[in-house]
Amino acid sequence: MQESIFTIPVTELLEEKNGCPICAMVHVLEQRSVEYIMGAAMMEPDVRIETNRLGFCAHHFAQMRTQKNRLSLALILQSHLQELQKNPMGNAGSGKVKRGQLPPKEESCFVCDRIQWAQVRFFHTLLQQYAAQEDLRKLWKEQPFLCLPHYRQLTVYAKQNMDKRWQKDFQQSLNDLCLKQLDQLEADVSHYCKMFDYRSKGGDWGNSRDSIERSIAFLTSEEMPEHP
Numbered sequence: 001m002q003e004s005i006f007t008i009p010v011t012e013l014l015e016e017k018n019g020c021p022i023c024a025m026v027h028v029l030e031q032r033s034v035e036y037i038m039g040a041a042m043m044e045p046d047v048r049i050e051t052n053r054l055g056f057c058a059h060h061f062a063q064m065r066t067q068k069n070r071l072s073l074a075l076i077l078q079s080h081l082q083e084l085q086k087n088p089m090g091n092a093g094s095g096k097v098k099r100g101q102l103p104p105k106e107e108s109c110f111v112c113d114r115i116q117w118a119q120v121r122f123f124h125t126l127l128q129q130y131a132a133q134e135d136l137r138k139l140w141k142e143q144p145f146l147c148l149p150h151y152r153q154l155t156v157y158a159k160q161n162m163d164k165r166w167q168k169d170f171q172q173s174l175n176d177l178c179l180k181q182l183d184q185l186e187a188d189v190s191h192y193c194k195m196f197d198y199r200s201k202g203g204d205w206g207n208s209r210d211s212i213e214r215s216i217a218f219l220t221s222e223e224m225p226e227h228p
Contacts, residue, residue, distance in 0.1 A: 022150035057109035145181035
């Protein structure tokens, strides 16, 4: 698969300042990869081999269904189902499972696999540029927030891979971007709950009306619709 599809310049992404920058990156990569898979890549033998082997998760199947070319999706499914007919168990029986316990649910996804690969590259470049460029450090610290899952991922990755001279400064930036958002969401959700008290009748809802959706997005990295 073309690497250019999974390459986003760090500065270009951060200049958008649109929510969690890592979520924004993942969203762009998902759109690009789904469009590519449903288009020209569908007929590329190396891509078809991998999609047959890995399949797709429910999340990315749902995104593929929103594309106009249903025939492309049907052909991808046909090929994948035919591959499963040869080995319906996949790797499910390869691990050890204690008596009385269920084996772990086996999940693999071609898009998730490629995005994870691209995300590691992005993290690596981000840490390098953060240590080398003052303008990049300033731009990073101006981001709206970091969601909780990406805060945790970056914290672990930086401890293992970043120049030790910059780890403390970078970790402080992660704390600022995530924990301030956490405090704000807790306050907004608490205010939302308070507004259902009869004593708050006629009061100001402030920014609390969409606090449920914003909190779930922060906790899961998944954007939520305003109404179920």
